[in-house]
Amino acid sequence: ETEMRIGILTLHHALNAGAALQAWALQTYLQKNGYDAKVVNYGKIGWPFKYALNFTNLRRFVGSIYYGFRTFFLTFGIESYRRHLFRDFLYSIMCVDRPVKKEEVLNSACTHFIVGSDQIWNPRIVKKEDIYFLPNIKKGVKRIAYAGSFGVDEFTPRQVRLMQDCFKNFDALSVRETQGAQIIKKLCGREAEVVCDPTLLLPAEAYTKIERRPALSCLPPRYVAVYTVGGHPLAKDAACRMGARLGIPVVQLLGGQLARWYWPWGKVKYATALGPREWLWFMHHADYVVTNSFHGVIFSLLFHRPFTALLNNRPGDARLLTLLEAVGLKKRAVCRPDDEGLSDSVEWSAVDGNIEEFARKGKEFLSKALAR
Secondary structure (H helix, E strand, C coil): CCCCCEEEECCCCCCCHHHHHHHHHHHHHHHHCCCCEEECCECCCCCCCCCCCCCCCHHHHHHHHHHHHHHHHHHHHHHHHHHHHHHHHHHHHCCCCCCECHHHHHCCCCCEEEECCECCCCHHHHCCCCHHHCCCCCCCCEEEEEEECCCCCCCCHHHHHHHHHHHCCCCEEEECCHHHHHHHHHHHCCCCEECCCHHHHCCHHHHHCCCCCCCCCCCCCCCEEEECCCCCCCHHHHHHHHHHHHCCCEEEEECCCCCCCEECCCCEEEEECCCHHHHHHHHHCCCEEEECCHHHHHHHHHCCCCEEEECCCCCCHHHHHHHHHHHCCHHHEECCCCCCCCCCCCCHHHHHHHHHHHHHHHHHHHHHHHHC
16 A cells, blocks of 8 residues: 655745744644655745836836835845745745645645645635646545635636536545635535634644744833734724733834834834744734734734734634634624723633634544545
8 A cells, every 4th residue: 555645735935924834833733643744845825026027007117116126225134034034944944845846746646635724725815826726636646625715705707617626526625714614515515624723733832842032132021012914904003002001012013014123112113024933932922912813813822812803804804703713712803902801811721622622623634534
């Protein structure tokens, strides 16, 4: 009998700490349970071009030249350092192999492919890339989806056809939110199990072992952390109110947008350019977290950090609500932050029990899917 070899196909290359950590978590969980599993180093979705010209029309072309120069002069050092930290995580912590082409993936020696987690089926992110639906995999290779996510609820006719054709060929299907299960049921009549994100398959200690203090000597010893994806108009105000209540400063984490490593002045201080390991440290050592990020909430839960989860009023909120419902903290997800109730202490032992139960379902799903 052929020895089992598992290839994980996900968005591990994204310049986003949550995307990198969920890929590492699934690989680590499977390896710790005796499986030969590896993240396949395919694709660079989420690794944006630093300087890209827009040829749509003259105005946009001139604008892209201006923006390119501005980006180069203002953020070259910080953005390069941030990319270095992410590469370092990929090659020294996740230990991915060399990058591979699509043909190599399709003809690899893997006996099983797991796609997921993260927004592998979000057409806005993956565009026309279809590999996360495993359409042309060799005969006999098992197809498994673990905690896949759509992030949207509207699709083009082409996307609908692709999903209808491919989902019926999966040997095991699971998603990250109830909305995803409804989409699959509607598309092809199949039941998809709702399971936890891979980051919840590991205990908090697994992350504290790899976290690393950011190279920012002037970070305050206590702070309210603000971490948003795509920004949120109410995040800073909510954090400032909490900071005033606790008598500590507010530190907002930014990507590589600012021409400074750390900005210690003003109501809100800014930290920039953290890789996945530094991001873990930043979240772990906050007194309070204000975030609209799914993984921002996950690591607040794992590290027992009280938090406010800001909703974006978009389909992507479904994964946050599914998660918080599962752990019994749905009331902490708000559209307009009102401090009442959010400063309540959290019963972490009950939350840990709920996380354990949620993780058990994910572990059982993987165990069954890989036993077939």
